[in-house]
Amino acid sequence: MALVPFDDRDGFIWYNGTMMPWRDAKLHVLSHGLHYASAVFEGERAYAGNIFKLREHTDRFHNSARILGFEIPYTADEIDAACMQVLAANGQTDAYVRPLAWRGSEMMAVAAQNSKINVAIATWAWPAMFADRMKGIRLDMAEWRRPHPQTAPTASKAAGLYMIGTLSKHAAEAKGFQDALMLDWRGHVSEATGANVFFAFDGELHTPTPDCFLDGITRRTVMALARVNQIKVVERTIMPEEIAHASEVMIVGTGAEVTPVREIAGTHYTPGRITETLLTDYEKLVRMSPADVEKRLAG
Numbered sequence: 001m002a003l004v005p006f007d008d009r010d011g012f013i014w015y016n017g018t019m020m021p022w023r024d025a026k027l028h029v030l031s032h033g034l035h036y037a038s039a040v041f042e043g044e045r046a047y048a049g050n051i052f053k054l055r056e057h058t059d060r061f062h063n064s065a066r067i068l069g070f071e072i073p074y075t076a077d078e079i080d081a082a083c084m085q086v087l088a089a090n091g092q093t094d095a096y097v098r099p100l101a102w103r104g105s106e107m108m109a110v111a112a113q114n115s116k117i118n119v120a121i122a123t124w125a126w127p128a129m130f131a132d133r134m135k136g137i138r139l140d141m142a143e144w145r146r147p148h149p150q151t152a153p154t155a156s157k158a159a160g161l162y163m164i165g166t167l168s169k170h171a172a173e174a175k176g177f178q179d180a181l182m183l184d185w186r187g188h189v190s191e192a193t194g195a196n197v198f199f200a201f202d203g204e205l206h207t208p209t210p211d212c213f214l215d216g217i218t219r220r221t222v223m224a225l226a227r228v229n230q231i232k233v234v235e236r237t238i239m240p241e242e243i244a245h246a247s248e249v250m251i252v253g254t255g256a257e258v259t260p261v262r263e264i265a266g267t268h269y270t271p272g273r274i275t276e277t278l279l280t281d282y283e284k285l286v287r288m289s290p291a292d293v294e295k296r297l298a299g
């Protein structure tokens, strides 16, 4: 399939408060965000006209920026409304939604206290990330490790944190895998390059404690869905030598949704009852109205 570059598409992008033709949403090469990674973003999905957990994403967007020392110059109501406006302008009901905020071109040194904070929101069609869902994907083990929270702002969805994600995913793809599982700085299992990870052990759902990586919105949703399905959820330190004993493995995230894993670096798994229950329930949940989502998760 021919690649359609992301800067040469039809449609609209919301850019600092105005709706702009897609191809005109440009920035200058001397932008602080580009040189020094002073940028944060969100990844959301719209289903049947609603953006799933929109306000949680918007709150995290603001919080990610604060962790990087800047304030997004739009309220949560304004960002929520802008996300919906871009979808409408692009005529989409089901799409990926990408808000992004970055420091501009006013200052070009490590310090950039007086730079303008720019915000853009784009949407594009992004079907299920991994086709043939229940078959499962293959993960390699990444060489890169998630950093200590005093080494990087790990609670922020900051662009700079994706540097090791891209390196790890490229290395995995070069060996024929779809993604990579990363350990953290201590050698504990952490997450995939753009999604959290869950393991089934003895009919329970186990997941690493998110103390140096993103506590994903999908992760929290899947934990709530497991509980309403009477599946016990355990958040704990998971060591790499344990994962061979898991009966099922899945990665979850806005992009990945609930994706079964069939291999981690030579160890094979068969997606089973727990994966199927959570995958099916998640697919139903995301298409519900926000009020019904809350009701379902309340049990």
Ligand SMILES: Cc1ncc(COP(=O)(O)O)c(C=O)c1O
Binding pocket: 043, 165, 191, 192, 193, 194, 195, 196, 214, 215, 216, 217, 218, 219, 252, 253, 254, 255, 256
């Ligand atoms: C590194 C990383 N971890 C976890 C997640 C999952 O977060 P969420 O479920 O909020 O999308 C993402 C994004 O999808 C991510 O990029």
